[in-house]
Amino acid sequence: MTTTLNTPDVLARIVAHKRQEVAERRGLQPEKLLERSQYLDAPTLSLRQYLRRPELSGIIAEFKRRSPSKGWINEFAPVERTTLGYMQAGASALSVLTDTEFFGGKNEDLTTARRFNLCPILRKDFVVDAYQLLEARSLGADAVLLIASVLTPQEIRELGRQAQALGLEVLLEVHDKEELDRSLDAAHDAIDLVGVNNRDLRDFSVSLERSLQLVEHLPAGLGRVAESGLRTAQDVATLRRAGFEGFLIGETFMRHGRPERACAALVQQLRELSAAR
Numbered sequence: 001m002t003t004t005l006n007t008p009d010v011l012a013r014i015v016a017h018k019r020q021e022v023a024e025r026r027g028l029q030p031e032k033l034l035e036r037s038q039y040l041d042a043p044t045l046s047l048r049q050y051l052r053r054p055e056l057s058g059i060i061a062e063f064k065r066r067s068p069s070k071g072w073i074n075e076f077a078p079v080e081r082t083t084l085g086y087m088q089a090g091a092s093a094l095s096v097l098t099d100t101e102f103f104g105g106k107n108e109d110l111t112t113a114r115r116f117n118l119c120p121i122l123r124k125d126f127v128v129d130a131y132q133l134l135e136a137r138s139l140g141a142d143a144v145l146l147i148a149s150v151l152t153p154q155e156i157r158e159l160g161r162q163a164q165a166l167g168l169e170v171l172l173e174v175h176d177k178e179e180l181d182r183s184l185d186a187a188h189d190a191i192d193l194v195g196v197n198n199r200d201l202r203d204f205s206v207s208l209e210r211s212l213q214l215v216e217h218l219p220a221g222l223g224r225v226a227e228s229g230l231r232t233a234q235d236v237a238t239l240r241r242a243g244f245e246g247f248l249i250g251e252t253f254m255r256h257g258r259p260e261r262a263c264a265a266l267v268q269q270l271r272e273l274s275a276a277r
């Protein structure tokens with residue numbers, strides 16, 4: 001059974017479910033077992049550095065089957081063909097949603113993407129416990145998301161440090177300046193990239209203005225990522241001109257019967273836009 005939500009406390013419900021899920025998973029697969037993964041000895045790839053490679057588009061292409069706001073987006077897209085196609089289309093990195101209850105993903109989606117691609121992979125999930133960091137590493141992820149609105153600054157610092165100690169990069173997600181300031185004050189060194197989420201989780205509306213207003217406050221040393229609601233090459237070009245290096249795009253691609261082709265078309269339009277400048 002999966003869940004679609006349109007209530008203001010969507011994140012609270014996701015997080016409550018996640019805590020329960022982590023407790024169950026720890027019972028089934030304790031840390032000792034996760035530590036046996038082949039990926040723990042393999043080096044990780046830097047998302048921050050890949051986003052700065054000038055020959056790449058900066059796009060982090062997301063594998064997202066469903067969402068709390070939209071329900072099913074693309075139930076049947078195969079992970080192998082889609083993620084490999086994203087990278088062949090010119091994406092810089094991948095994001096894989098592993099949450100099952102609300103997003104229809106699974107851990108195996110990430111390991112499948114890992115087997116087929118040599119690029120940074122962000123494990124997109126709702127981290128509330130250090131167990132999930134080791135789990136992310138054991139699945140072959142290179143980076144994890146920490147969401148400022150569901151963690152205290154101290155939790156961000158602790159989880160961020162533990163992630164980095166495992167070789168993972170940390171993408172901190174913020175919605176406004178207040179979340180940004182309190183997280184940076186407590187945990188600057190435990191963060192590698194900052195993502196501004198354009199989606200208002202109270203009503204699910206999206207506005208790129210959120211990113212455009214916050215970009216000047218993002219520290220230059222950290223990777224800068226615009227997240228959610230990006231639809232066109234023009235959106236990406238506008239955000240790039242404003243100072244962003246990374247562009248996280250899910251639904252725009254996944255809505256298409258062949259998501260990788262939608263990604264290729266957008267990358268091509270982006271090339272045409274920069275050639276015309």
Ligand SMILES: O=C(O)c1ccccc1NCC(=O)[C@H](O)[C@H](O)COP(=O)(O)O
Pocket residue numbers: 010011062064067068069070201204227228229230248249250251252
């Ligand atoms: O996508 C949602 O409806 C959503 C609801 C509640 C919490 C998180 C949610 N999305 C997770 C994401 O961060 C997005 O998948 C990601 O930024 C890509 O967004 P989009 O391009 O708009 O699919």
